[in-house]
Amino acid sequence: MKALMQIGYGSLKENLQIQEVEIPKISLNEVLIKVHSASINPHDYKIVLGEFKKMEKLSFPTSVGSDFSGTIIEVGKNIDHFVIGDEVFGTSHGTIAEFCKADVSTISLKPRNSLFNDISVLPVVGMTTIQSFNRIGGIKKGDKILIHAGSGGVGTFAIQYAKSKGAFVYTTTSAQNSEWVKKLGADVVIDYKKENYLDICSDIDIVFDTLGNQYTFDAFKIIKQGGNVISLLPAEINKQVAKEFRIPKLIAFFLSLKPSKIKKLVKDKNATYEFIFMRPNQLFLLEISNLVKNNRIKPIIEKVFELNNSIDAFEHLAKGHTKGKLVIKI
Ligand SMILES: NC(=O)c1ccc[n+]([C@@H]2O[C@H](COP(=O)([O-])OP(=O)(O)OC[C@H]3O[C@@H](n4cnc5c(N)ncnc54)[C@H](OP(=O)(O)O)[C@@H]3O)[C@@H](O)[C@H]2O)c1
The missing domain is CATH 3.90.180.10 (Medium-chain alcohol dehydrogenases, catalytic domain)
Structure with missing residues:
Protein backbone atom coordinates (compact mmCIF):
# COMPACT_ATOMS: atom_id res chain seq x y z
CA MET A 1 0.00 0.00 0.00
CA LEU A 122 -12.45 16.28 14.34
CA PRO A 123 -10.95 13.46 16.48
CA VAL A 124 -7.77 15.10 17.83
CA VAL A 125 -9.08 18.68 18.13
CA GLY A 126 -12.44 17.48 19.48
CA MET A 127 -11.02 15.07 22.05
CA THR A 128 -8.46 17.68 23.15
CA THR A 129 -11.20 20.26 23.70
CA ILE A 130 -13.60 17.90 25.49
CA GLN A 131 -10.85 16.45 27.70
CA SER A 132 -9.70 19.98 28.57
CA PHE A 133 -13.06 21.32 29.69
CA ASN A 134 -14.02 18.04 31.42
CA ARG A 135 -10.85 18.33 33.50
CA ILE A 136 -12.19 21.46 35.18
CA GLY A 137 -15.69 20.05 35.63
CA GLY A 138 -17.15 21.36 32.36
CA ILE A 139 -18.42 24.70 31.10
CA LYS A 140 -21.27 26.44 32.92
CA LYS A 141 -23.90 28.51 31.06
CA GLY A 142 -22.71 32.13 31.00
CA ASP A 143 -19.04 31.32 31.67
CA LYS A 144 -16.71 33.90 30.10
CA ILE A 145 -14.10 31.98 28.13
CA LEU A 146 -11.08 33.23 26.19
CA ILE A 147 -10.05 30.80 23.43
CA HIS A 148 -6.71 31.70 21.87
CA ALA A 149 -6.17 31.13 18.12
CA GLY A 150 -9.87 30.74 17.34
CA SER A 151 -9.12 30.25 13.63
CA GLY A 152 -6.91 27.17 14.20
CA GLY A 153 -7.83 23.51 14.30
CA VAL A 154 -8.44 23.41 18.04
CA GLY A 155 -9.89 26.93 18.19
CA THR A 156 -12.57 26.36 15.54
CA PHE A 157 -13.82 23.30 17.45
CA ALA A 158 -13.48 24.91 20.88
CA ILE A 159 -15.49 28.04 19.95
CA GLN A 160 -18.40 25.95 18.69
CA TYR A 161 -18.16 23.59 21.68
CA ALA A 162 -18.13 26.44 24.22
CA LYS A 163 -21.09 28.12 22.50
CA SER A 164 -23.03 24.82 22.55
CA LYS A 165 -22.64 24.91 26.37
CA GLY A 166 -23.90 28.50 26.59
CA ALA A 167 -20.59 30.28 27.22
CA PHE A 168 -19.68 33.87 26.27
CA VAL A 169 -16.63 33.49 24.01
CA TYR A 170 -13.70 35.84 23.43
CA THR A 171 -11.18 34.72 20.85
CA THR A 172 -7.94 35.93 19.27
CA THR A 173 -6.99 35.70 15.59
CA SER A 174 -5.87 38.11 12.86
CA ALA A 175 -8.23 40.51 11.04
CA GLN A 176 -8.49 38.38 7.87
CA ASN A 177 -10.25 35.63 9.92
CA SER A 178 -12.45 37.88 12.00
CA GLU A 179 -15.71 37.56 10.04
CA TRP A 180 -15.83 33.79 9.61
CA VAL A 181 -14.70 33.17 13.19
CA LYS A 182 -17.58 35.39 14.37
CA LYS A 183 -19.93 33.21 12.32
CA LEU A 184 -18.71 30.18 14.30
CA GLY A 185 -20.27 31.88 17.32
CA ALA A 186 -17.47 33.89 18.92
CA ASP A 187 -18.94 36.90 20.74
CA VAL A 188 -15.78 39.05 20.72
CA VAL A 189 -13.04 38.55 18.13
CA ILE A 190 -9.74 40.24 18.98
CA ASP A 191 -7.18 41.00 16.26
CA TYR A 192 -3.99 39.89 17.98
CA LYS A 193 -1.84 41.89 15.55
CA LYS A 194 -3.47 45.25 16.35
CA GLU A 195 -5.19 44.88 19.73
CA ASN A 196 -4.00 43.77 23.14
CA TYR A 197 -6.37 41.10 24.44
CA LEU A 198 -5.17 41.85 27.99
CA ASP A 199 -6.86 45.28 27.71
CA ILE A 200 -10.12 43.78 26.41
CA CYS A 201 -10.60 40.65 28.55
CA SER A 202 -11.13 40.75 32.32
CA ASP A 203 -12.88 38.65 34.94
CA ILE A 204 -12.59 35.60 32.68
CA ASP A 205 -13.78 32.23 34.03
CA ILE A 206 -11.65 30.05 31.75
CA VAL A 207 -8.67 30.77 29.50
CA PHE A 208 -8.17 28.00 26.93
CA ASP A 209 -4.53 28.59 26.10
CA THR A 210 -3.54 27.04 22.77
CA LEU A 211 -0.39 29.19 22.43
CA GLY A 212 1.67 28.57 25.59
CA ASN A 213 4.76 30.38 26.92
CA GLN A 214 3.96 34.00 27.89
CA TYR A 215 0.26 33.44 27.01
CA THR A 216 0.06 30.94 29.87
CA PHE A 217 1.54 33.31 32.46
CA ASP A 218 -0.54 36.26 31.18
CA ALA A 219 -3.75 34.22 31.44
CA PHE A 220 -3.62 34.70 35.21
CA LYS A 221 -3.82 38.51 34.72
CA ILE A 222 -7.31 38.29 33.20
CA ILE A 223 -8.99 35.40 35.01
CA LYS A 224 -11.27 36.19 37.91
CA GLN A 225 -10.41 34.98 41.44
CA GLY A 226 -10.96 31.22 41.40
CA GLY A 227 -10.78 31.09 37.57
CA ASN A 228 -9.26 28.38 35.41
CA VAL A 229 -6.34 28.25 32.99
CA ILE A 230 -6.11 25.27 30.65
CA SER A 231 -2.94 25.01 28.55
CA LEU A 232 -2.13 22.75 25.62
CA LEU A 233 1.56 23.74 25.57
CA PRO A 234 3.80 23.62 28.63
CA ALA A 235 5.09 27.04 29.70
CA GLU A 236 7.39 25.38 32.23
CA ILE A 237 8.16 21.79 33.15
CA ASN A 238 6.40 21.47 36.50
CA LYS A 239 4.87 18.57 38.45
CA GLN A 240 1.62 18.72 36.50
CA VAL A 241 3.28 18.71 33.08
CA ALA A 242 5.44 15.77 34.19
CA LYS A 243 2.30 13.86 35.22
CA GLU A 244 0.57 14.49 31.86
CA PHE A 245 3.66 13.40 29.94
CA ARG A 246 3.87 10.31 32.20
CA ILE A 247 7.40 11.18 33.29
CA PRO A 248 8.58 8.69 36.00
CA LYS A 249 7.36 9.52 39.53
CA LEU A 250 10.84 10.12 40.98
CA ILE A 251 11.65 12.72 38.30
CA ALA A 252 8.21 14.30 38.80
CA PHE A 253 8.97 14.52 42.54
CA PHE A 254 12.23 16.40 41.91
CA LEU A 255 10.43 18.69 39.45
CA SER A 256 7.88 19.49 42.14
CA LEU A 257 10.72 20.88 44.32
CA LYS A 258 11.77 23.38 41.62
CA PRO A 259 10.40 26.95 42.00
CA SER A 260 7.36 27.26 39.75
CA LYS A 261 6.11 30.59 38.42
CA ILE A 262 2.73 29.02 37.65
CA LYS A 263 2.36 27.63 41.19
CA LYS A 264 2.70 31.17 42.55
CA LEU A 265 0.21 32.61 40.02
CA VAL A 266 -2.29 29.85 40.88
CA LYS A 267 -1.97 30.66 44.59
CA ASP A 268 -2.33 34.43 44.11
CA LYS A 269 -5.54 34.02 42.09
CA ASN A 270 -6.86 30.97 44.01
CA ALA A 271 -7.06 29.54 40.48
CA THR A 272 -6.72 26.14 38.84
CA TYR A 273 -4.13 25.39 36.18
CA GLU A 274 -4.42 22.32 33.98
CA PHE A 275 -1.93 21.21 31.38
CA ILE A 276 -3.56 18.79 28.95
CA PHE A 277 -1.92 16.16 26.79
CA MET A 278 -4.72 14.58 24.79
CA ARG A 279 -5.39 10.87 25.39
CA PRO A 280 -7.90 9.23 23.02
CA ASN A 281 -11.18 8.17 24.63
CA GLN A 282 -14.16 6.52 22.94
CA LEU A 283 -16.63 8.50 25.07
CA PHE A 284 -15.19 11.74 23.70
CA LEU A 285 -15.58 10.40 20.14
CA LEU A 286 -19.22 9.61 20.93
CA GLU A 287 -19.70 13.16 22.19
CA ILE A 288 -18.15 14.53 18.98
CA SER A 289 -20.46 12.31 16.98
CA ASN A 290 -23.52 13.60 18.86
CA LEU A 291 -22.44 17.22 18.42
CA VAL A 292 -22.14 16.65 14.67
CA LYS A 293 -25.49 14.81 14.51
CA ASN A 294 -27.15 17.76 16.28
CA ASN A 295 -25.43 20.29 13.99
CA ARG A 296 -23.61 21.85 16.97
CA ILE A 297 -20.20 21.44 15.33
CA LYS A 298 -19.37 22.31 11.75
N1 LIG B 1 -1.53 19.16 24.41
C1 LIG B 1 -2.30 18.57 23.51
O1 LIG B 1 -2.80 17.46 23.71
C2 LIG B 1 -2.57 19.27 22.20
C3 LIG B 1 -3.59 18.82 21.36
C4 LIG B 1 -3.86 19.54 20.19
C5 LIG B 1 -3.09 20.65 19.87
N2 LIG B 1 -2.08 21.02 20.70
C6 LIG B 1 -1.27 22.21 20.38
O2 LIG B 1 -2.12 23.35 20.36
C7 LIG B 1 -1.63 24.29 19.43
C8 LIG B 1 -2.78 24.73 18.53
O3 LIG B 1 -3.16 23.64 17.71
P1 LIG B 1 -4.02 23.90 16.40
O4 LIG B 1 -4.29 22.58 15.78
O5 LIG B 1 -5.17 24.79 16.70
O6 LIG B 1 -2.94 24.72 15.52
P2 LIG B 1 -3.14 25.42 14.11
O7 LIG B 1 -4.39 24.97 13.47
O8 LIG B 1 -1.86 25.26 13.36
O9 LIG B 1 -3.30 26.98 14.50
C9 LIG B 1 -3.21 27.90 13.45
C10 LIG B 1 -4.00 29.15 13.80
O10 LIG B 1 -3.38 29.84 14.88
C11 LIG B 1 -3.58 31.24 14.69
N3 LIG B 1 -2.54 31.97 15.43
C12 LIG B 1 -1.21 31.87 15.24
N4 LIG B 1 -0.57 32.70 16.11
C13 LIG B 1 -1.54 33.33 16.84
C14 LIG B 1 -1.52 34.29 17.90
N5 LIG B 1 -0.38 34.77 18.38
N6 LIG B 1 -2.71 34.69 18.41
C15 LIG B 1 -3.87 34.20 17.93
N7 LIG B 1 -3.95 33.29 16.93
C16 LIG B 1 -2.80 32.86 16.40
C17 LIG B 1 -3.47 31.42 13.21
O11 LIG B 1 -4.21 32.55 12.80
P3 LIG B 1 -3.50 33.71 11.92
O12 LIG B 1 -3.28 33.11 10.57
O13 LIG B 1 -4.47 34.80 11.96
O14 LIG B 1 -2.18 34.02 12.61
C18 LIG B 1 -4.04 30.11 12.63
O15 LIG B 1 -5.37 30.22 12.17
C19 LIG B 1 -0.47 23.62 18.68
O16 LIG B 1 0.75 24.07 19.22
C20 LIG B 1 -0.65 22.14 18.99
O17 LIG B 1 0.55 21.41 18.98
C21 LIG B 1 -1.80 20.36 21.85
Whole structure:
Protein backbone atom coordinates (compact mmCIF):
# COMPACT_ATOMS: atom_id res chain seq x y z
CA MET A 1 0.00 0.00 0.00
CA LYS A 2 1.00 3.63 -0.38
CA ALA A 3 1.77 5.48 2.86
CA LEU A 4 3.40 8.70 4.01
CA MET A 5 6.48 7.70 6.02
CA GLN A 6 8.95 9.56 8.22
CA ILE A 7 12.53 8.57 7.45
CA GLY A 8 14.40 10.71 9.99
CA TYR A 9 14.25 13.82 12.18
CA GLY A 10 14.54 17.32 10.74
CA SER A 11 13.09 19.27 7.83
CA LEU A 12 9.69 18.10 6.60
CA LYS A 13 10.70 18.00 2.92
CA GLU A 14 13.74 15.80 3.59
CA ASN A 15 12.23 13.51 6.19
CA LEU A 16 8.80 12.68 4.81
CA GLN A 17 8.37 10.35 1.84
CA ILE A 18 5.56 8.48 0.12
CA GLN A 19 6.58 4.81 0.16
CA GLU A 20 5.16 1.43 -0.83
CA VAL A 21 4.83 -0.54 2.46
CA GLU A 22 3.12 -3.67 3.85
CA ILE A 23 -0.54 -3.43 4.90
CA PRO A 24 -0.54 -3.51 8.76
CA LYS A 25 -1.47 -6.77 10.52
CA ILE A 26 -4.12 -6.47 13.22
CA SER A 27 -4.17 -8.01 16.72
CA LEU A 28 -7.18 -9.32 18.64
CA ASN A 29 -8.48 -5.88 19.72
CA GLU A 30 -7.78 -4.03 16.50
CA VAL A 31 -9.56 -3.35 13.23
CA LEU A 32 -8.10 -2.80 9.78
CA ILE A 33 -9.44 0.27 8.05
CA LYS A 34 -9.50 1.37 4.44
CA VAL A 35 -8.72 5.03 5.01
CA HIS A 36 -10.85 7.52 3.05
CA SER A 37 -9.59 10.74 4.64
CA ALA A 38 -6.90 11.73 7.11
CA SER A 39 -6.22 15.04 8.75
CA ILE A 40 -3.02 16.49 10.18
CA ASN A 41 -2.31 18.21 13.47
CA PRO A 42 0.69 20.26 14.63
CA HIS A 43 1.75 17.23 16.73
CA ASP A 44 2.33 15.29 13.48
CA TYR A 45 4.86 17.77 12.07
CA LYS A 46 6.42 18.43 15.49
CA ILE A 47 7.27 14.70 15.70
CA VAL A 48 9.11 14.94 12.35
CA LEU A 49 10.95 18.09 13.48
CA GLY A 50 12.16 16.08 16.49
CA GLU A 51 10.32 18.03 19.20
CA PHE A 52 9.25 14.84 21.02
CA LYS A 53 12.56 13.01 20.50
CA LYS A 54 13.37 12.96 24.22
CA MET A 55 10.00 11.43 25.14
CA GLU A 56 9.79 8.78 22.43
CA LYS A 57 12.68 7.71 20.25
CA LEU A 58 11.47 6.44 16.87
CA SER A 59 13.06 3.92 14.55
CA PHE A 60 12.75 4.70 10.86
CA PRO A 61 10.96 4.48 8.54
CA THR A 62 7.84 5.03 10.62
CA SER A 63 4.28 5.80 9.60
CA VAL A 64 2.70 9.21 10.32
CA GLY A 65 -0.68 10.81 10.99
CA SER A 66 -3.27 10.30 13.73
CA ASP A 67 -6.75 11.45 12.57
CA PHE A 68 -8.73 9.34 10.10
CA SER A 69 -12.11 8.30 8.75
CA GLY A 70 -12.69 5.15 6.74
CA THR A 71 -14.36 1.75 6.40
CA ILE A 72 -13.56 -1.36 8.46
CA ILE A 73 -12.33 -4.22 6.25
CA GLU A 74 -11.09 -6.66 8.91
CA VAL A 75 -12.05 -7.16 12.57
CA GLY A 76 -9.90 -8.60 15.41
CA LYS A 77 -11.14 -11.82 17.06
CA ASN A 78 -12.01 -10.15 20.41
CA ILE A 79 -14.24 -7.51 18.83
CA ASP A 80 -18.00 -7.98 18.80
CA HIS A 81 -19.39 -4.45 18.43
CA PHE A 82 -17.87 -3.45 15.06
CA VAL A 83 -18.30 -5.36 11.80
CA ILE A 84 -16.75 -5.29 8.35
CA GLY A 85 -18.28 -2.43 6.37
CA ASP A 86 -18.78 -0.12 9.37
CA GLU A 87 -17.88 3.49 8.54
CA VAL A 88 -15.79 4.88 11.38
CA PHE A 89 -13.59 7.77 12.49
CA GLY A 90 -11.01 8.16 15.21
CA THR A 91 -7.31 8.21 15.94
CA SER A 92 -4.44 5.78 15.47
CA HIS A 93 -0.83 5.84 14.29
CA GLY A 94 -0.02 5.92 10.60
CA THR A 95 -3.33 7.16 9.25
CA ILE A 96 -1.88 8.92 6.19
CA ALA A 97 -1.93 5.69 4.24
CA GLU A 98 -4.27 3.60 2.14
CA PHE A 99 -4.92 1.33 5.16
CA CYS A 100 -4.36 1.74 8.88
CA LYS A 101 -5.02 -0.38 11.93
CA ALA A 102 -6.68 1.01 15.04
CA ASP A 103 -7.46 -0.16 18.55
CA VAL A 104 -11.26 -0.37 18.96
CA SER A 105 -11.08 1.95 21.98
CA THR A 106 -9.99 4.83 19.71
CA ILE A 107 -12.70 4.59 17.02
CA SER A 108 -16.40 5.35 16.78
CA LEU A 109 -19.12 5.03 14.14
CA LYS A 110 -19.19 7.93 11.68
CA PRO A 111 -22.35 10.03 12.10
CA ARG A 112 -24.63 9.42 9.09
CA ASN A 113 -24.98 13.12 8.32
CA SER A 114 -21.24 13.67 7.95
CA LEU A 115 -18.84 13.24 5.03
CA PHE A 116 -15.56 11.30 5.37
CA ASN A 117 -13.50 14.45 4.78
CA ASP A 118 -15.45 16.44 7.35
CA ILE A 119 -15.40 13.93 10.19
CA SER A 120 -11.70 13.11 9.71
CA VAL A 121 -10.70 16.57 10.97
CA LEU A 122 -12.45 16.28 14.34
CA PRO A 123 -10.95 13.46 16.48
CA VAL A 124 -7.77 15.10 17.83
CA VAL A 125 -9.08 18.68 18.13
CA GLY A 126 -12.44 17.48 19.48
CA MET A 127 -11.02 15.07 22.05
CA THR A 128 -8.46 17.68 23.15
CA THR A 129 -11.20 20.26 23.70
CA ILE A 130 -13.60 17.90 25.49
CA GLN A 131 -10.85 16.45 27.70
CA SER A 132 -9.70 19.98 28.57
CA PHE A 133 -13.06 21.32 29.69
CA ASN A 134 -14.02 18.04 31.42
CA ARG A 135 -10.85 18.33 33.50
CA ILE A 136 -12.19 21.46 35.18
CA GLY A 137 -15.69 20.05 35.63
CA GLY A 138 -17.15 21.36 32.36
CA ILE A 139 -18.42 24.70 31.10
CA LYS A 140 -21.27 26.44 32.92
CA LYS A 141 -23.90 28.51 31.06
CA GLY A 142 -22.71 32.13 31.00
CA ASP A 143 -19.04 31.32 31.67
CA LYS A 144 -16.71 33.90 30.10
CA ILE A 145 -14.10 31.98 28.13
CA LEU A 146 -11.08 33.23 26.19
CA ILE A 147 -10.05 30.80 23.43
CA HIS A 148 -6.71 31.70 21.87
CA ALA A 149 -6.17 31.13 18.12
CA GLY A 150 -9.87 30.74 17.34
CA SER A 151 -9.12 30.25 13.63
CA GLY A 152 -6.91 27.17 14.20
CA GLY A 153 -7.83 23.51 14.30
CA VAL A 154 -8.44 23.41 18.04
CA GLY A 155 -9.89 26.93 18.19
CA THR A 156 -12.57 26.36 15.54
CA PHE A 157 -13.82 23.30 17.45
CA ALA A 158 -13.48 24.91 20.88
CA ILE A 159 -15.49 28.04 19.95
CA GLN A 160 -18.40 25.95 18.69
CA TYR A 161 -18.16 23.59 21.68
CA ALA A 162 -18.13 26.44 24.22
CA LYS A 163 -21.09 28.12 22.50
CA SER A 164 -23.03 24.82 22.55
CA LYS A 165 -22.64 24.91 26.37
CA GLY A 166 -23.90 28.50 26.59
CA ALA A 167 -20.59 30.28 27.22
CA PHE A 168 -19.68 33.87 26.27
CA VAL A 169 -16.63 33.49 24.01
CA TYR A 170 -13.70 35.84 23.43
CA THR A 171 -11.18 34.72 20.85
CA THR A 172 -7.94 35.93 19.27
CA THR A 173 -6.99 35.70 15.59
CA SER A 174 -5.87 38.11 12.86
CA ALA A 175 -8.23 40.51 11.04
CA GLN A 176 -8.49 38.38 7.87
CA ASN A 177 -10.25 35.63 9.92
CA SER A 178 -12.45 37.88 12.00
CA GLU A 179 -15.71 37.56 10.04
CA TRP A 180 -15.83 33.79 9.61
CA VAL A 181 -14.70 33.17 13.19
CA LYS A 182 -17.58 35.39 14.37
CA LYS A 183 -19.93 33.21 12.32
CA LEU A 184 -18.71 30.18 14.30
CA GLY A 185 -20.27 31.88 17.32
CA ALA A 186 -17.47 33.89 18.92
CA ASP A 187 -18.94 36.90 20.74
CA VAL A 188 -15.78 39.05 20.72
CA VAL A 189 -13.04 38.55 18.13
CA ILE A 190 -9.74 40.24 18.98
CA ASP A 191 -7.18 41.00 16.26
CA TYR A 192 -3.99 39.89 17.98
CA LYS A 193 -1.84 41.89 15.55
CA LYS A 194 -3.47 45.25 16.35
CA GLU A 195 -5.19 44.88 19.73
CA ASN A 196 -4.00 43.77 23.14
CA TYR A 197 -6.37 41.10 24.44
CA LEU A 198 -5.17 41.85 27.99
CA ASP A 199 -6.86 45.28 27.71
CA ILE A 200 -10.12 43.78 26.41
CA CYS A 201 -10.60 40.65 28.55
CA SER A 202 -11.13 40.75 32.32
CA ASP A 203 -12.88 38.65 34.94
CA ILE A 204 -12.59 35.60 32.68
CA ASP A 205 -13.78 32.23 34.03
CA ILE A 206 -11.65 30.05 31.75
CA VAL A 207 -8.67 30.77 29.50
CA PHE A 208 -8.17 28.00 26.93
CA ASP A 209 -4.53 28.59 26.10
CA THR A 210 -3.54 27.04 22.77
CA LEU A 211 -0.39 29.19 22.43
CA GLY A 212 1.67 28.57 25.59
CA ASN A 213 4.76 30.38 26.92
CA GLN A 214 3.96 34.00 27.89
CA TYR A 215 0.26 33.44 27.01
CA THR A 216 0.06 30.94 29.87
CA PHE A 217 1.54 33.31 32.46
CA ASP A 218 -0.54 36.26 31.18
CA ALA A 219 -3.75 34.22 31.44
CA PHE A 220 -3.62 34.70 35.21
CA LYS A 221 -3.82 38.51 34.72
CA ILE A 222 -7.31 38.29 33.20
CA ILE A 223 -8.99 35.40 35.01
CA LYS A 224 -11.27 36.19 37.91
CA GLN A 225 -10.41 34.98 41.44
CA GLY A 226 -10.96 31.22 41.40
CA GLY A 227 -10.78 31.09 37.57
CA ASN A 228 -9.26 28.38 35.41
CA VAL A 229 -6.34 28.25 32.99
CA ILE A 230 -6.11 25.27 30.65
CA SER A 231 -2.94 25.01 28.55
CA LEU A 232 -2.13 22.75 25.62
CA LEU A 233 1.56 23.74 25.57
CA PRO A 234 3.80 23.62 28.63
CA ALA A 235 5.09 27.04 29.70
CA GLU A 236 7.39 25.38 32.23
CA ILE A 237 8.16 21.79 33.15
CA ASN A 238 6.40 21.47 36.50
CA LYS A 239 4.87 18.57 38.45
CA GLN A 240 1.62 18.72 36.50
CA VAL A 241 3.28 18.71 33.08
CA ALA A 242 5.44 15.77 34.19
CA LYS A 243 2.30 13.86 35.22
CA GLU A 244 0.57 14.49 31.86
CA PHE A 245 3.66 13.40 29.94
CA ARG A 246 3.87 10.31 32.20
CA ILE A 247 7.40 11.18 33.29
CA PRO A 248 8.58 8.69 36.00
CA LYS A 249 7.36 9.52 39.53
CA LEU A 250 10.84 10.12 40.98
CA ILE A 251 11.65 12.72 38.30
CA ALA A 252 8.21 14.30 38.80
CA PHE A 253 8.97 14.52 42.54
CA PHE A 254 12.23 16.40 41.91
CA LEU A 255 10.43 18.69 39.45
CA SER A 256 7.88 19.49 42.14
CA LEU A 257 10.72 20.88 44.32
CA LYS A 258 11.77 23.38 41.62
CA PRO A 259 10.40 26.95 42.00
CA SER A 260 7.36 27.26 39.75
CA LYS A 261 6.11 30.59 38.42
CA ILE A 262 2.73 29.02 37.65
CA LYS A 263 2.36 27.63 41.19
CA LYS A 264 2.70 31.17 42.55
CA LEU A 265 0.21 32.61 40.02
CA VAL A 266 -2.29 29.85 40.88
CA LYS A 267 -1.97 30.66 44.59
CA ASP A 268 -2.33 34.43 44.11
CA LYS A 269 -5.54 34.02 42.09
CA ASN A 270 -6.86 30.97 44.01
CA ALA A 271 -7.06 29.54 40.48
CA THR A 272 -6.72 26.14 38.84
CA TYR A 273 -4.13 25.39 36.18
CA GLU A 274 -4.42 22.32 33.98
CA PHE A 275 -1.93 21.21 31.38
CA ILE A 276 -3.56 18.79 28.95
CA PHE A 277 -1.92 16.16 26.79
CA MET A 278 -4.72 14.58 24.79
CA ARG A 279 -5.39 10.87 25.39
CA PRO A 280 -7.90 9.23 23.02
CA ASN A 281 -11.18 8.17 24.63
CA GLN A 282 -14.16 6.52 22.94
CA LEU A 283 -16.63 8.50 25.07
CA PHE A 284 -15.19 11.74 23.70
CA LEU A 285 -15.58 10.40 20.14
CA LEU A 286 -19.22 9.61 20.93
CA GLU A 287 -19.70 13.16 22.19
CA ILE A 288 -18.15 14.53 18.98
CA SER A 289 -20.46 12.31 16.98
CA ASN A 290 -23.52 13.60 18.86
CA LEU A 291 -22.44 17.22 18.42
CA VAL A 292 -22.14 16.65 14.67
CA LYS A 293 -25.49 14.81 14.51
CA ASN A 294 -27.15 17.76 16.28
CA ASN A 295 -25.43 20.29 13.99
CA ARG A 296 -23.61 21.85 16.97
CA ILE A 297 -20.20 21.44 15.33
CA LYS A 298 -19.37 22.31 11.75
CA PRO A 299 -15.95 21.05 10.59
CA ILE A 300 -13.88 23.91 9.12
CA ILE A 301 -11.57 22.81 6.30
CA GLU A 302 -9.20 25.18 4.53
CA LYS A 303 -7.91 22.77 1.92
CA VAL A 304 -8.01 19.13 0.77
CA PHE A 305 -4.73 17.57 -0.44
CA GLU A 306 -4.15 14.31 -2.34
CA LEU A 307 -1.93 11.67 -0.65
CA ASN A 308 0.80 12.42 -3.22
CA ASN A 309 0.83 16.07 -2.05
CA SER A 310 0.63 15.33 1.66
CA ILE A 311 4.14 16.72 2.35
CA ASP A 312 2.90 20.09 1.05
CA ALA A 313 0.07 19.85 3.60
CA PHE A 314 2.61 19.35 6.40
CA GLU A 315 4.61 22.37 5.24
CA HIS A 316 1.44 24.47 5.02
CA LEU A 317 0.34 23.53 8.56
CA ALA A 318 3.82 24.16 9.98
CA LYS A 319 3.62 27.82 8.89
CA GLY A 320 1.07 28.23 11.72
CA HIS A 321 -1.64 30.12 9.79
CA THR A 322 -4.07 27.39 8.73
CA LYS A 323 -7.73 28.36 8.75
CA GLY A 324 -9.39 25.41 10.52
CA LYS A 325 -8.03 22.09 9.29
CA LEU A 326 -6.29 20.41 6.36
CA VAL A 327 -7.50 17.10 4.93
CA ILE A 328 -5.56 14.45 3.06
CA LYS A 329 -7.89 12.54 0.78
CA ILE A 330 -6.64 9.00 0.31
N1 LIG B 1 -1.53 19.16 24.41
C1 LIG B 1 -2.30 18.57 23.51
O1 LIG B 1 -2.80 17.46 23.71
C2 LIG B 1 -2.57 19.27 22.20
C3 LIG B 1 -3.59 18.82 21.36
C4 LIG B 1 -3.86 19.54 20.19
C5 LIG B 1 -3.09 20.65 19.87
N2 LIG B 1 -2.08 21.02 20.70
C6 LIG B 1 -1.27 22.21 20.38
O2 LIG B 1 -2.12 23.35 20.36
C7 LIG B 1 -1.63 24.29 19.43
C8 LIG B 1 -2.78 24.73 18.53
O3 LIG B 1 -3.16 23.64 17.71
P1 LIG B 1 -4.02 23.90 16.40
O4 LIG B 1 -4.29 22.58 15.78
O5 LIG B 1 -5.17 24.79 16.70
O6 LIG B 1 -2.94 24.72 15.52
P2 LIG B 1 -3.14 25.42 14.11
O7 LIG B 1 -4.39 24.97 13.47
O8 LIG B 1 -1.86 25.26 13.36
O9 LIG B 1 -3.30 26.98 14.50
C9 LIG B 1 -3.21 27.90 13.45
C10 LIG B 1 -4.00 29.15 13.80
O10 LIG B 1 -3.38 29.84 14.88
C11 LIG B 1 -3.58 31.24 14.69
N3 LIG B 1 -2.54 31.97 15.43
C12 LIG B 1 -1.21 31.87 15.24
N4 LIG B 1 -0.57 32.70 16.11
C13 LIG B 1 -1.54 33.33 16.84
C14 LIG B 1 -1.52 34.29 17.90
N5 LIG B 1 -0.38 34.77 18.38
N6 LIG B 1 -2.71 34.69 18.41
C15 LIG B 1 -3.87 34.20 17.93
N7 LIG B 1 -3.95 33.29 16.93
C16 LIG B 1 -2.80 32.86 16.40
C17 LIG B 1 -3.47 31.42 13.21
O11 LIG B 1 -4.21 32.55 12.80
P3 LIG B 1 -3.50 33.71 11.92
O12 LIG B 1 -3.28 33.11 10.57
O13 LIG B 1 -4.47 34.80 11.96
O14 LIG B 1 -2.18 34.02 12.61
C18 LIG B 1 -4.04 30.11 12.63
O15 LIG B 1 -5.37 30.22 12.17
C19 LIG B 1 -0.47 23.62 18.68
O16 LIG B 1 0.75 24.07 19.22
C20 LIG B 1 -0.65 22.14 18.99
O17 LIG B 1 0.55 21.41 18.98
C21 LIG B 1 -1.80 20.36 21.85
